[in-house]
Structure formats: structure tokens, C-alpha cells
Amino acid sequence: MPTSIFGPYTRTIFTGAVITGLLLFSFTYARVGVWIEVQPFFEWMETTWFGVIGKTWGAAFASIQAIHLIGLALLGGSVIVGDGRVLGLILADVPARTIIDRAHKVFFWALMTLLATGIFMACGVAMKLYYLPVYWYKMLALCTGVFFHFYIRKPLLQRELEDINPWLLKAVGVSSVMIWFTVAATGRWIGFSG
């Protein structure tokens, strides 16, 4: 990476470029070629054990959905506490470093739970998802969230908060909350579509 050109902002600029690239790719005709290419993968997903279990046992699928919701609750809690502290709205009298680091641990395990249960659920209804625009919006929001969290928010907040422009901190906190609520909203809307 050309660190000498962009200095300490290399990672932020690189991540911003990746997210912009993802958005451009998603909202232009370029996506159609890839969309057709990945169809066999979605067909294969339905033939996996996860796919067969998800399609055969409704109770198993519904139970995994419930665990997905619990993961979502935990993720929401960690985002609200972590970003709430960044914004100075929650636990403002506790050192920010403590809250941010501890909330990140909860966030990480919540995200792992969401990914594991999400993959299982996707296998059960893979072809339905393949044809749903809102599913692809969710994936776009999820990728944006993961890139944003691990490559922009986390490295930025590892610096001393006093050294960071307060408006940048506010922008990061608000963006984080908005991205993860968008992920949740698009995910919920999958259930209403198709």
C-alpha cells in the first residue's frame, strides 16, 4: 500500500475506496455479470446439509432464526454502548478506552453468531435470496459495516480520543449506528419479500 503518499490515513482511504467500489459495482450494470456467475453457488448452497436441514425441518430453521435475533440484540447492545460512549451519550463518566474495548469483544462474538446462523439460514432459502434485491442490499450493508468497523472505526479509536477531531468522532459514531441499523432493517425486510 502506498503509505508514503497517504500517511496515517492510508487504511481509511483504502477502505473508503473499497466501500465506494462496492457501491458503484452494486448500482451499475457491472453487477449483472457476477450475479449470473454466482447462481450455481446458490444452487449448491441448497444441497448442503445446512440447506437440506433448513428446508426439511421448519422448527430447526425457526430456532436458528431466534438465535440470529439474539445475536442481533447483542450486536445492537454493543454498538449502542460503544458508539454511545464515543458520542458521549452513555457511560460518559467511565474511561472511553475501557468501554470501547469491552464493547468490541461483545460485538465480535455477536457478529460471529450472526454470521454462523445467517449462513445456515441462507442455505435453507438460497435460491429465494438469490432473486431478492433486498438480500443483496443487506449483503452490501453488511460488507460496508464489517469494513467500516474493522478498518476505519477500530484503528481510529485505538488512538487517544483526545487527539481526534471531535467532529470526526461524532461522524464515526453516528455512521456506525446507522450502518448496523441498516443491516438489521434490510435483514428484517427479507422476511417480507419474495
Added chain:
Amino acid sequence: MDELIYNFAVWLDDTRWSAMLHESYYMYNWVESTHVMTLMISLGMLFLIDLRMLGYALPDVPASKIAQKLSIPMAFGFTVMFITGISLFYAVPVRSAQSVWFRVKMVLLVACAVNAYLFHKRMNESVSSWDNDARAPSRIRHGAALSLGFWTIVVICGRFIAYDWFDCDYDQSGFIEFVAGCVPGQERF
């Protein structure tokens, strides 16, 4: 009792606003989405408080501070959940009133409320002696574990309401008919 609940649900179902809410694609889905998404605020905060007491989350933050500060967004979240939950019931009253999962969920919500009351009472009585400990005393931990368990089952029941496995318009066992409160000869589901 079952007939009384059924008749009340039918009366609600006949009201104009119930039909409007149920038949409005966007309004119903917005209410349901809000109900589910408020999980991130209400249960998110509650789980963090419970996990703090068990020593799994934010162990180096005073327990009383976590419980006190997170209670505010949690109360907001539960208020929105309560309002949207009543709206969802109002939109589909007959089927909801005779759903096994809905009934279990309601009983568990009462259990959650009692547990939360006892949890806070016990915590306020003794928190000064263990506020900075990574794990709360066993009595408090039991309350937190119960809370996590109850709410997990509440979420599972809430999710299962959408499925029609035990609906009264199918042939069900006597036990299910009893728990669901199916009324012999009922015409509406």
C-alpha cells in the same frame, strides 16, 4: 375463559383499525420491523447488564453504573416494543390469542418482570459491597442467568408465533387445543 378470550379477539378483529393495520402491507411491516429492531436496544442493553453480572461483559466497569446507565435506553426500547407488540396483537387478534407460542410468551414476560424486580431489589440491597468485582455474588448471578434464559425463550416463542404448526384450524391433540384455547366450532382463525 377460552370463549371469553375468543369473543374479545373477534370483537377486536371486527374493528376498522385492526383490519386497516393488518391489510396495510407497509404499515404492518413497519410495525413488525420496529418491534424486532427494538430488540437491539431493549434486549441489547438487558443482555449486557446480565452478562456484566455474570462477568462476561464489561467486567471492569462498576456493576451499579452499568445497571443504572443502560436502564434508560433499555426502558425506551421496551416501551417501543410494548407499543408495537400491542399493535401487532391488535392487527391479528384471533390467531394471536389462540397461539400456543403467544401464550407461553405472555407467561414468560410476567416471569421476566418478577425476576427483574427481584434482581434489582437484591442488587440495590448489596451492590455497595461488590460493585467493582468482575462477577456479582451467586444470588445476583442466578437472577441474571434466569433473565438471559427467560428472554431467550421469549425471543424463540416470538419467532415461532409466525409458524402455523399448532393453529386451531388444524387437527390438534387435546393438549394443544387446551393450551391454545381452541373453541369448539369456532368460525374464525
